[in-house]
Amino acid sequence: MTVLHAPGARGAARLTAAVLGTLLAGVTACSPATSGSDTGSAETVATGLDVPWSIAFLDGTPLISARDSGQILELTGGEPRVIGTVDGVEPGGESGLLGLATHRDGLYVYSTGADGNRIQRFAVDGRPGSLSLGTADTIIDRLPSAAYHSGGRIAFGPDGMLYATVGDAGVSEDAQNLDTPAGSILRLTPDGDVPADNPFDGSPIYSYGHRNPQGIAWAADGTMFASEFGQDTWDELNVIEPGGNYGWPEVEGIAGDDRFVDPVQQWRPDEASPSGIEIADGTIHIANLRGEVLRTVPVADPTDPSSSEELLEGEYGRLRDVARTPDGELWVLTSNTDGRGSPADGDDRLLRLPG
């Protein structure tokens, strides 16, 4: 964005009306657009979404989860269309229909039911434009859920295993308790079993000491990253190591305590609140809710805060998820209808970043 410095006396004398007009036009053109407007720096793919939470691509067709309605939408020709509603979704606060992940075995869905959070695998029938959600197979259930700190993201790693983020569900000390999945990242086989090479024998827990871990993604070299909502002090970006203890609730942010793994970056929650993340071309992209910004961190040097960039800052309100399309574009979901957005930010939308 152009920064106008107050001209000195000599500079002011040179500012002809024409030059001033050009400068002002330039400022207008590159100022952040009014929130929710169509004139931001991204292209709108779809509008009118209601509390969208996650994007995934099933054989190239974009699918979107809607947190409160429990609906899964397909997007073909720019129009969202409901392919089905997940049975028994009980929305409340941060809970409801949350993460999606696709796999050759079907569509994996993370949602809140009457007995807590669960991950189900669905068959998806039909062709793009007339897809329908088939039968569900629950692969894990009774995960801790709550109106706050309900985790909710799932992704398949390069090892073919399913990873899931589980919040502490408001019981912070549980994040240090290996007898409960609260406050951890899980690693499961696609059928929901515990892989034989998990760090804790017979346990789905892959890492722990998390408060409310969110997005997970892997760099080309296999390094796993995860975003995490902090309490009042620091939000985090962590490199996830098997068996790692990430400190919550003993410490928050970079603590320099040998017992815990420090985050590679941390941000104040009002500048961040990082949810979905995606890695493309050696860059981690992080969708931020309160910070209303798509923040980038280079995989090659993730600990250097000065190497971060901020995209879409303040243009579209709260940002919930970011995903790479099969064509290599980056798409971003807003989250202004989740009860915490400003009415001025309008309906939620799906955005496409310029290439």
Ligand SMILES: [Ca+2]
């Ligand atoms: Ca931590």
